[in-house]
Amino acid sequence: MSASWSLVIHGGAGRITRDVLTPEQDAGARAGLDAALKAGSAVLAAGGSALDAVEAAVRVLEDDPHFNAGRGACFTREGTNELDAAIMDGRDRRAGSVAGVTCTRNPVSLARKVMEASPHVLLAGQGADRFAVEQGLEQVDPAWFHTDERRRQLDELLSRNADAFDSDMKYGTVGAVACDAEGHVAAATSTGGVTGKRWGRIGDSPLVGAGTYADDRACAVSCTGSGEVFIRVGVGHEIAARRRFIGEDVQAAADTVLAEVKALRGTGGTIVAGPDGTIAWSMTTAGMYRGRATAQGEHRVAIYADEG
Numbered sequence: 001m002s003a004s005w006s007l008v009i010h011g012g013a014g015r016i017t018r019d020v021l022t023p024e025q026d027a028g029a030r031a032g033l034d035a036a037l038k039a040g041s042a043v044l045a046a047g048g049s050a051l052d053a054v055e056a057a058v059r060v061l062e063d064d065p066h067f068n069a070g071r072g073a074c075f076t077r078e079g080t081n082e083l084d085a086a087i088m089d090g091r092d093r094r095a096g097s098v099a100g101v102t103c104t105r106n107p108v109s110l111a112r113k114v115m116e117a118s119p120h121v122l123l124a125g126q127g128a129d130r131f132a133v134e135q136g137l138e139q140v141d142p143a144w145f146h147t148d149e150r151r152r153q154l155d156e157l158l159s160r161n162a163d164a165f166d167s168d169m170k171y172g173t174v175g176a177v178a179c180d181a182e183g184h185v186a187a188a189t190s191t192g193g194v195t196g197k198r199w200g201r202i203g204d205s206p207l208v209g210a211g212t213y214a215d216d217r218a219c220a221v222s223c224t225g226s227g228e229v230f231i232r233v234g235v236g237h238e239i240a241a242r243r244r245f246i247g248e249d250v251q252a253a254a255d256t257v258l259a260e261v262k263a264l265r266g267t268g269g270t271i272v273a274g275p276d277g278t279i280a281w282s283m284t285t286a287g288m289y290r291g292r293a294t295a296q297g298e299h300r301v302a303i304y305a306d307e308g
Contacts, residue, residue, distance in 0.1 A: 004277040005044040006179045006294045009036050009057050011067045012172035013224045013269035016287030016303060025066065026303065032064040033291040033301040040176055041293045050178040050186035050220070050273075051089050051112075058085075058108040058188045061174035065147045067289070068172025070106060073145045073192025075154040081145040083192055084206040085111040090185035090214035090275070097206035099124040103139045104132040108190045111206070113137065121208060125200070150195070157196045172289075173205055175212070175222030177273040181295070185220035185275050187212050187236070194227070203227025209237035216275050218243035219250055224288070225268010229261050239272060250274045254282035 011033055021029070040057030044050070062070025073081045085107035086097035096115025099122065104110045113135045114123050123131055133139060173191035180186075189212040191205040204211030204227040211227065213236030214220035221236040235257055242253040250272040258270060262284045269283030271290065281290050283305060291301035302308065 004295045005181050006273055006277045006279045006292070007037065007040045007044060007053060007057065007176065008271040008273055008279045008281060008292045009033060009040065009061070009174070009176045009290065010222065010224055010269060010271050010281070011061055011174050011289030013283050013285045013288035014267065016285065016289070018304060021303070029066045029289050029303060030301050032061060032066050033289055035064070036060040036176070037291045037293045037299060037301065040178060041299070044178060044180055045295070047181055050180040050184050051087070053178040053180065054176040054186045054188040055087060055108055055112055057176040058174055058190050059106045062106050062108060062190050067174050068150070068192045069174040069190040071145055072147050072150060072172070074150050074172070074195040076193070077158070077196045077198045079154065081142060081192055082197070082200070083107045083145070083190070084202060085188070085190035086206040086208060086212040087111045087115060087188040088186060088208060088212055088214040088220070089115070090216040090220055093215055095121050095208045095212070097122045097208065097212070098128045099202045099206045100200055101128045101132065102142055103129055105138045105140045105144070108188050110135070110137055111188070122206065145192075153195045173224035175224065175271060177214070177220040177222050177271050179220070179273045179275055179277050183275045184216055185214050185273050187214040187220035187222045189222045204230035204235070207231060209234050211236060213237050213240055215240050219253070219272050219274045221270055221272050223268060223270045225261070225285070226266035229264050229266025230268065232264065233257065233261055235261065235270060239270065243274065250278050251280040251282065254280050258282050258284050
């Protein structure tokens, strides 16, 4: 049993600079990250599981309109919200995920229900919505997810090019990875996708091995960024494979795989937690909403790349 625990969270990566964010947006995002860190840390400090900790942290971020997940999710081209999420337990590599859900307040908790109360890994669309109701998860009117800022982003995009989708602005996917005092790891990720997405587009967040992955033999990973490229690289599994097969530390593995994403003209970031308690974050972008906490007393949040 390890005497240590660790937690890392993210709230998205992208063109996030001091001249893009207002002071109010900066402060609001930091407050949201701090609240999520506290929620996850409370679970771990009490001896709880990494799985419970990442769900608790992500639920806070889903409820915070500063981030593109749950309330505050971006809009599809049709002006709706389609939510994706995944969770994975490093102890036995059980996983659950959902895509294109429309009424569940906390999609990460629905993903966990898929893992624990169904024989499947991934449910999508109307079927996932029905399953959420059957499982008694809190349902909300779809308008609950709407925010004026996300609607403004859609309108701006459509005014430039009605056929475009936004793959170059501020990614807001949220996620968490943790190692608990027993040395087990877990990962969770939740997103509203990308502004202006069409045809039921699904990114990397709910895909096990791409945007979300956890394996006690290696590490837990949650990603944010250019979903199509993260899928093609298989970022989550690739980082874990480098850990398992060539023994890279979490930082080196994350940096190496994100360099591959960048070589394919993708951008974004990732957070990683190893079963030895080591943690890392890495990004190819100007910023990533992020935070980290450990049993040794570290507790900090950051936004811009130059914050370390």
